Amino acid sequence: MYLKTLHLQQFRNYSDQKVAFDAPKTILVGDNAQGKSNLLEAVELLSTLKSHRVSRDRELILDTQDNGQITGNLERETGRIELGLILRSKARRTVLLNSQSLRRQLDFLSILNVVQFSSLDLELVRGSPERRRSWIDRLLVQLEPVYAYILQQYYQVLRQRNALLKTARSQSHSSGEEHSQKPILNSELAVWDAQLAVTGARVIRRRYRVLERLIPLAQTWHHLISGSTENLHLTYQPNVQVITAENTRLSALSPQDVQQAFLQKISTRTLAEQQQGTTLVGPHRDDIIFTINQTPARQYGSSGQQRTLVLALKLAELQLIEAVIGEPPLLLLDDVLAELDLSRQNQLLEAIGDRFQTLITTTHLGAFDSQWLQQTQILSVQAGKIGQYF
C-alpha cells in the first residue's frame, strides 16, 4: 500500500498543508517542535483512529479552532481510496471513506496499515505491563479490526463489574456490617462474572494467536541483528492461565476452556476482589515477558539490547502485517534512526528495502548514508509548513 498524499487542515500546528509522497522513502527534516511528529500522528490517526500521544480530539485541532481535518489518498492493490477524518472540539468525529461518512468506525480500521517506531517504544521493554498490552492490542486491531470491538466490550463489562464491587465495598463500610450486602452482591456479580469470562476469553485467545505468529519472526530478527549472539524469548503471561496437556497449542484452546479457567480463577479471588473493590482477574492484568539469553530484558537488559529487541519486534510486526493483509504496511520512524548505531541502522534499512513505504523524521541528515539519501524524498518541516529541502 502506498500513501500518495496527505492534507492537513487545522490539525495540530498545521493550518492548511498538502504533501505528496513521491518516493518510497520520505525524510522529514526540521528542528524540534516544528511539526514532524504531528505529521506522523496524522497518518497514525488515519490508520488506527487513535493517537498514541493524546486521547482528546480537542488537543489535535489547531489552537483557537473548533475543528480540523486529515485527508489521505491511499493506493492499494484493490484501487485508490480516500480516507478522511474530521475532528471537532465539541462534538463527535466524522470518519469518511471516499468522501462518504461511515456509520461504523470499525469499517475504517485496517484500510491503511502502519507500523510505528519511536524512541517511546523503548518503554515496550522498560515500561509497565500496560504498555505491552496496548502494543499487542494495537497490532491485533490492524490484523483483525473486529478486535477493537471485542476489546471495547471486555472493558465495558470490566468497568461495570468494578463499579458494582466498589459500591458494595463502600456500602458495607458505611453500614459497618461486612456481610450485609453479600447475597445481593453475589447474585449480581455472578451475572457479570459470566460476561467477563465470555468477553475476556475472546481477548485472551486472540492474544495467544497473534503472539504465536509474531514470536518466531521476532526471534529470527533478533538473532540476526545481534549477530547470532543472542536468543530472544517472548512469553505471553496471561493472568488467567489454562492448564493443558503437554504439546497442546495454546492458541487452539476452545472458548469454553478459557472461560472455565476464568471462572475458576474468579472463584478463588472472590474475597480479595470484594475487599479491594476491584476486579483482580482477567486480561487487563496480562503481561508479555521478554528474556534475552535467559535473562529478563526489562530489568537486566542493557540499553543496546533493549533497542535491538524493540527493533526486532518492529520488523516482526511489519512482516506479520504484510503476511496477513497481503500488502506491505507503511513504516513510520519517528526520530529513531539517529538513536540506532550504524549496524542496526543498516539492518533496518536493508529490511525495509523498497517494499515498505517509510516516513522518517529527523533533526539532521548527518546520520544517513549518502547513497541512501539519493533515493529518498527529503522535505523540510518548519513551524507547521512543509517544503522542499535545500
Ligand SMILES: Nc1ncnc2c1ncn2[C@@H]1O[C@H](COP(=O)(O)OP(=O)(O)OP(=O)(O)O)[C@@H](O)[C@H]1O
Ligand atoms: N493543537 C495544537 N495547535 C497548535 N500547535 C500545536 C498543537 N499541538 C501541538 N502543537 C505544536 O506542535 C509543535 C510540536 O510538533 P511535533 O511534536 O511534531 O514536534 P517535532 O517537529 O516532531 O519535534 P521533536 O523533534 O521535538 O519531536 C509544538 O510547537 C507545539 O506547540
